Amino acid sequence: MEHRDSEAAPPTLGVGMVGYSFMGAAHSQGWRNVSRVFDLPVRPVLAAIAGRDASAVRAAADKHGWAAAETDWRDLIARDDVQLVDICTPGDSHAEIAVAALEAGKHVLCEKPLANTVAEAEAMTAAATRARARGQLAMVGFNYRRVPAVSYARRLIAEGRLGALRHLRFIYLQDWLVDPEFPLTWRLQREHAGSGALGDLGAHIVDLAQFLAGEPLVGVSALAETFVRERPLLAGASAGLSGSGGTARGTVTVDDAALFNGRLGSGALASFEATRMASGRKNALRFEINGELGSLAFDLERLNELSFHDHTEPAASSGFRRILVTEADHPYLEAWWPPGHALGYEHTFTHQARDLVEAIASGRDPDPSFADGLQVQRVLAAVEESAEKNAVYTPVQAED
Numbered sequence: 111m112e113h114r115d116s117e118a119a120p121p122t123l124g125v126g127m128v129g130y131s132f133m134g135a136a137h138s139q140g141w142r143n144v145s146r147v148f149d150l151p152v153r154p155v156l157a158a159i160a161g162r163d164a165s166a167v168r169a170a171a172d173k174h175g176w177a178a179a180e181t182d183w184r185d186l187i188a189r190d191d192v193q194l195v196d197i198c199t200p201g202d203s204h205a206e207i208a209v210a211a212l213e214a215g216k217h218v219l220c221e222k223p224l225a226n227t228v229a230e231a232e233a234m235t236a237a238a239t240r241a242r243a244r245g246q247l248a249m250v251g252f253n254y255r256r257v258p259a260v261s262y263a264r265r266l267i268a269e270g271r272l273g274a275l276r277h278l279r280f281i282y283l284q285d286w287l288v289d290p291e292f293p294l295t296w297r298l299q300r301e302h303a304g305s306g307a308l309g310d311l312g313a314h315i316v317d318l319a320q321f322l323a324g325e326p327l328v329g330v331s332a333l334a335e336t337f338v339r340e341r342p343l344l345a346g347a348s349a350g351l352s353g354s355g356g357t358a359r360g361t362v363t364v365d366d367a368a369l370f371n372g373r374l375g376s377g378a379l380a381s382f383e384a385t386r387m388a389s390g391r392k393n394a395l396r397f398e399i400n401g402e403l404g405s406l407a408f409d410l411e412r413l414n415e416l417s418f419h420d421h422t423e424p425a426a427s428s429g430f431r432r433i434l435v436t437e438a439d440h441p442y443l444e445a446w447w448p449p450g451h452a453l454g455y456e457h458t459f460t461h462q463a464r465d466l467v468e469a470i471a472s473g474r475d476p477d478p479s480f481a482d483g484l485q486v487q488r489v490l491a492a493v494e495e496s497a498e499k500n501a502v503y504t505p506v507q508a509e510d
């Protein structure tokens with residue numbers, strides 16, 4: 111924040127983004143429209159975008175509204191017109207870029223999961239702590255916290271409307287890996303993605319469980335499986351070649367699905383299922399939370415709705431009721447459309463940009479912080495360790 115164009119206009123915050131695929135496009139949308147929707151003390155400016163392929167990054171800059179394009183993220187960080195670096199690359203480059211950006215005096219937004227390993231997440235969190243002392247902020251992009259209905263669920267839980275929590279049940283199901291001929295992209299390679307459905311989808315629901323409950327998971331027991339162990343290589347790729355004749359195939363080195371149970375500090379129990387093999391389920395992130403005074407249920411595929419059961423009401427007339435989370439006093443809704451005029455997936459990125467910009471302008475710690483991202487990473491590591499050890503897995507006896 112940093113440049114003031116005129117006395118009347120708010121100061122600007124130059125944003126530089128690294129990466130321009132799905133998440134780059136989604137974050138771009140957020141940066142592009144945030145100051146047209148919310149009245150912000152600081153106006154983000156899409157200063158520059160970086161990617162390795164010169165013509166592709168130039169095309170992405172034009173398409174998504176970035177003023178300049180760079181082919182090396184180091185050059186992006188070095189730019190004077192960039193005060194915030196938004197990292198939308200695969201997990202294997204998060205740590206290097208984030209630490210370099212923070213050390214160069216930039217604020218950082220980093221896509222989830224924070225890193226591929228706990229060690230990387232620890233280094234990033236240490237860099238964020240050092241940067242905080244110099245006034246720079248770091249946030250991790252768990253965008254589903256910013257669905258208004260999810261944010262409202264947190265508000266109801268924090269207000270005590272559910273009382274003590276007993277069970278938290280989370281599933282996150284997609285189906286884009288059902289086809290065994292789907293190619294071996296970076297998301298299926300451990301060295302690039304860290305893990306599979308676990309880090310990609312499980313990270314979201316672990317973060318949401320901890321955010322909604324307001325406390326961390328303290329232990330887990332897990333199962334994980336890779337159902338399709340070899341997939342066609344992408345054109346041009348050569349590592350891990352196998353097969354003869356037809357398409358060359360490579361080894362899938364991450365999980366296709368992970369199931370785990372966990373315990374929160376308060377003693378509440380949580381269950382999780384993350385898979386990219388659930389045919390028919392496109393982006394089904396669902397939860398149900400039961401407390402001593404009531405329950406909440408949510409489905410991302412109906413993201414403007416929150417189901418609430420108030421168990422203190424007379425039994426005869428109580429039951430789950432649907433709250434349409436589009437009222438002006440629901441989270442984030444004051445700036446959008448009249449009640450009933452629904453929001454969607456993309457709006458979570460606008461809300462994410464708003465929350466980070468407001469934190470920067472006010473000097474408040476953003477949330478989720480890198481420390482929150484590290485906590486999620488620790489849970490993912492514990493899940494992998496438990497699944498590898500088959501720690502609490504007991505085979506059901508087969509019939510004689």
Ligand code: SOE
Nearest residue numbers: 132222284310311314386393
């Ligand atoms: C792919 O599975 C993916 O894009 C995730 O990486 C995102 O985090 C999730 O929000 C949607 O699905």
